[in-house]
Amino acid sequence: MLQIDKLTKRFGSKTAVDAATIKVDGPMMIGIIGKSGAGKSTLLRMLNRLTPHSAGTIRFEGRDVSGLKGADKRRWQSECAMIFQQFNLVPRMDVVSNVLHGTLNRRSTLATMFNLYPKEDIHQAIEILDRLGISEQAAKRAEALSGGQQQRVAIARALMQDPKIILADEPIASLDPMNAQIVMEALRRIFDEDGRTVICNLHTLDTARRYCDRVIGMRDGRIVFDGAPEQLTTGVARDIYGAGSDFSESATSTEIGALETPKDQTAPAYA
Amino acid sequence: MPVVRPFPVARWGRQTGKRGVALMAEISAGHGPMNVDRVQAGYMEMVQRKRLYGGLTLLIFVVLMVSGFLVAEDRNAGGFRNGIDNIGDYPAAVFSEAWEKLYDLPGLMVKYIPALIETINIAAVSTLTGVLAGFLLAMLGTRGLAKWPRLIPLFRRITDVMRAVPEIVIALMLIFVLGGGPVPAVIAIAIHTGGAIGKLFSEVAENADLKPVEGLQSVGASWTQRILLGVVPQVAPNFLSYALLRFEINIRASAILGFVGAGGIGYELKNSMSWGPGRFDEAAAIFALLFATIILFDQVSSRYRNQLTEGQGQ
Numbered sequence: 001m002l003q004i005d006k007l008t009k010r011f012g013s014k015t016a017v018d019a020a021t022i023k024v025d026g027p028m029m030i031g032i033i034g035k036s037g038a039g040k041s042t043l044l045r046m047l048n049r050l051t052p053h054s055a056g057t058i059r060f061e062g063r064d065v066s067g068l069k070g071a072d073k074r075r076w077q078s079e080c081a082m083i084f085q086q087f088n089l090v091p092r093m094d095v096v097s098n099v100l101h102g103t104l105n106r107r108s109t110l111a112t113m114f115n116l117y118p119k120e121d122i123h124q125a126i127e128i129l130d131r132l133g134i135s136e137q138a139a140k141r142a143e144a145l146s147g148g149q150q151q152r153v154a155i156a157r158a159l160m161q162d163p164k165i166i167l168a169d170e171p172i173a174s175l176d177p178m179n180a181q182i183v184m185e186a187l188r189r190i191f192d193e194d195g196r197t198v199i200c201n202l203h204t205l206d207t208a209r210r211y212c213d214r215v216i217g218m219r220d221g222r223i224v225f226d227g228a229p230e231q232l233t234t235g236v237a238r239d240i241y242g243a244g245s246d247f248s249e250s251a252t253s254t255e256i257g258a259l260e261t262p263k264d265q266t267a268p269a270y271a
Numbered sequence: 272m273p274v275v276r277p278f279p280v281a282r283w284g285r286q287t288g289k290r291g292v293a294l295m296a297e298i299s300a301g302h303g304p305m306n307v308d309r310v311q312a313g314y315m316e317m318v319q320r321k322r323l324y325g326g327l328t329l330l331i332f333v334v335l336m337v338s339g340f341l342v343a344e345d346r347n348a349g350g351f352r353n354g355i356d357n358i359g360d361y362p363a364a365v366f367s368e369a370w371e372k373l374y375d376l377p378g379l380m381v382k383y384i385p386a387l388i389e390t391i392n393i394a395a396v397s398t399l400t401g402v403l404a405g406f407l408l409a410m411l412g413t414r415g416l417a418k419w420p421r422l423i424p425l426f427r428r429i430t431d432v433m434r435a436v437p438e439i440v441i442a443l444m445l446i447f448v449l450g451g452g453p454v455p456a457v458i459a460i461a462i463h464t465g466g467a468i469g470k471l472f473s474e475v476a477e478n479a480d481l482k483p484v485e486g487l488q489s490v491g492a493s494w495t496q497r498i499l500l501g502v503v504p505q506v507a508p509n510f511l512s513y514a515l516l517r518f519e520i521n522i523r524a525s526a527i528l529g530f531v532g533a534g535g536i537g538y539e540l541k542n543s544m545s546w547g548p549g550r551f552d553e554a555a556a557i558f559a560l561l562f563a564t565i566i567l568f569d570q571v572s573s574r575y576r577n578q579l580t581e582g583q584g585q
Contacts, residue, residue, distance in 0.1 A: 096314055114325065115318075122318065123311050130307045138314050 001026055002165065002197070007056035007066075009042050009221075016042040018221040019056065029191045029198045031208030031229075034218035035241055040201040043218070044167045047199070048082045049073055060164075078105035081158030085170035087150040091143035095134070095153050098142050099125040102160025121160075128156045132186055148179025155186055159194075166190065168200040172207065184211050205237055364548060369555030379556035383539055387560050389453060390535035393528075394521035397457045401464025401521075402514045405430070408465065409472035410498050415481055418494045430473075433466025442528050456533035460524050464517055475509045476502060508576065515572035519565060526561060536561065 002024040009017040017039040024030065032040045045051035047058060049068070058066040065076045081102070089098045100117045102125075107117070129135040132152040137145055142153060151171060158166050168187060172180035188211050191198045202208045208215050209229045217225030217232075217240035225236055237243075344351050369376065411417050412426035438459045445455030484501040492500070503510075529537015536557055543553035 115321070119315065122315060126311045126314060127307055130310070135307060135310045138310050139317055 001061060003059040004047070005057045005059070007043070007046060007058060008054050009039070009046060009051065010054045015221050017046065020218075020223055022216065022223070022226070024197060027191065027195045027197045028213045029188060029211060030200065030214045030216060031212035032199065032201050032216045032218060033203065033205060033208050033240060036203060038218040039221040040203075040218055041169050044082070044169050044199065044201055047165075048077055048080055048167055050077075050082070074105055078161050079163050080165040080167055081161045081163035083151070083154050083158055083166065083168040083171050085173045087142075087147070087154045087174075089142040089150055089153055089157070092141060094139055094141055095129065095145070096122060096125050096138050098153055099129060099156045099160050102157040105161070125156065125160055128159050129153070131159075132156055133182075146179070147175050148182055151175060151179070151183050152186060155183070155190070159190065163196065165197045165199065168198065170201050170203065173203065180207070187211070205232070208232075365551045365555050365558070368548065368551035372552040375552055376556050376559070379553055380560055383536060383553075383557055383560055386534075386536040386539050387564060390525045390529065390537065391522060391564065393453050393456045393460065393525040393533070393535055394518060397460035397525070398464055398514065398518045398521050400457075401461040402468050402517065404461070404465035405468025406472055406510070408469035409476055410502075412469065413473045413476045416476055416479075416484070416498065416502060426469075427473075430466045430469035433462050434470060435466070436462070438463045438524055438528065439531060442533055443531055446532050451532040451534065453534050456525055456528040456535070459528065459533075460521050463524070464521060468513060468517055471513045472506075472510055475506050475513070479505045512572075512576045515568075515576065519568050519572065522565060522568065523561075 002022070004020055004022040006019040006021055007017060008015065008019050020039075020043055032043065034040050042051060046053045049065070053066060056066070057064055060076075060080075068076050090101070097115065100121055103117065103121055104112055111117075126135055126138055129138055129152075132155060134145075134149050134152050134156075137149060137153075142150060145153065151174075155166075155171075166187070171187065172183050175183060184207060187198050187200060190196055200208075200212065209232065212229060215225065215227065215229050215232055216223055217236070219240050219242060224240055225232065347354075408426050408430050411419070412423050412430060414420075414423065417423050417426075441462055442455050442459035445458055446452075449455050479502050483505070484497050487497045487501045525533070525535055526537040526540070529535040529539070530541045532538065540554060540557045540561075543550045543557065
């Protein structure tokens with residue numbers, strides 16, 4: 001379905017993503033893990049064509065999407081929705097309008113300029129919001145919502161695009177553990193119920209283990225692990241995070257469950 | 272080595288599935304088709320209302336524009352439709368004469384360079400003094416930064432007045448008192464610049480982050496130190512960009528003030544224009560010089576601004 005071949009991004013002399021090759025055969029939930037700066041975000045941004053790539057190809061359902069330009073490129077972007085760490089909503093517009101932005105690619109500029117969306121789209125937007133449990137907030141401004149609610153609005157915008165792939169770039173890194181769980185469960189449900197592929201950047205190991213069918217580990221721009229969560233041993237994890245023997249999985253955790261672990265974390269604060 | 276699992280790893284959709292539903296329900300009390308209908312109806316009503324207001328506003332705008340145009344057309348001495356054909360006459364006359372005497376143009380342009388330098392000097396001096404005054408007024412008139420918070424309205428009104436009086440009025444008054452020359456022009460432009468820059472700088476400073484200022488306050492810094500070390504580094508690129516924009520505007524302003532006797536290239540332009548046909552080649556040369564100057568300073572200032580903002584990112 002999705003085939004990424006030797007995708008590379010260089011910033012000057014620094015290589016952010018080094019010949020990443022990933023093959024996805026069918027819909028699944030994929031987690032990409034690694035330290036910050038490992039190239040996870042750049043990889044996702046290249047898939048959405050937000051960031052131009054330096055070399056390599058991206059093929060989706062047999063079509064080369066890495067060379068698309070203009071309207072074709074924007075069409076592809078509408079097919080692979082993006083969710084951001086900082087939600088990237090328009091703060092001063094109401095929630096439903098933000099969700100309706102998911103339809104911008106199929107609407108004319110003039111109609112969207114005057115906020116003239118069809119009634120069916122508005123109804124669909126509110127139904128999606130209801131599915132994510134935030135339809136009560138429909139008429140509020142996006143900026144008035146909490147972080148977890150804003151991220152769900154962003155997910156609703158992504159769903160409004162009716163995408164084949166959802167790319168989530170650190171969707172829970174700015175959220176508290178409770179909201180992180182709600183958002184991750186929403187993403188998992190999108191995969192379970194709609195069968196859309198979800199590719200999710202995470203920097204915590206346990207989240208990837210818990211929600212994903214496949215985990216890709218990146219270190220310094222290279223893919224160093226690609227396999228099932230069960231294959232992800234502590235040794236492999238240490239390798240991905242470049243950590244020493246004092247590394248424990250709970251040190252990277254933001255999950256509520258991790259709070260129940262005994263306090264055996266002897267790692268120094270600056271580790 | 273065995274896999275370390277500090278907590279029971281549950282695959283989503285089995286054990287954790289129930290918990291997820293519970294969490295969702297907890298966040299949104301009302302849920303289900305009934306609720307969706309209600310929200311949809313409420314939102315659609317809001318959309319209809321907004322569209323109605325938007326349509327009405329657009330209608331009022333169009334009506335006002337059309338009626339305003341009709342009134343203006345009525346009171347115009349010549350009439351817009353009769354006059355519009357003649358709009359190209361003057362430029363055409365200037366161009367055709369300049370074209371005939373093309374070989375004179377470079378010489379004429381050199382001849383007017385001293386006058387141009389005078390104009391640029393007027394603009395530079397008045398920009399410098401005006402920006403400094405505007406900076407001070409802005410800092411004294413910005414909420415959160417002002418030295419005397421109670422006097423903020425006073426300083427704001429001062430900038431309002433400085434901005435409200437047209438340069439040409441101040442210049443005419445000063446020329447009457449001081450006689451013609453560049454000094455009245457400098458004072459007139461500086462006053463207007465101070466008012467305009469005071470407003471712009473204060474808006475930029477209002478958006479500046481106050482945390483560094485608080486940090487400096489906590490170490491016992493004086494007001495001037497807090498402003499210079501806490502605020503200025505944040506706002507410098509914006510301030511410089513506005514100051515350079517003001518410089519460009521002031522070049523035009525000082526050229527115009529030449530028309531009322533403040534010297535510089537404007538004076539020469541007025542002379543050659545009022546002589547009518549016969550000296551249009553000089554007018555063309557001055558126009559060319561002015562265009563070149565404004566383009567030059569625009570390029571220089573935009574390059575400078577880019578450098579400054581890029582330098583910030585590193």
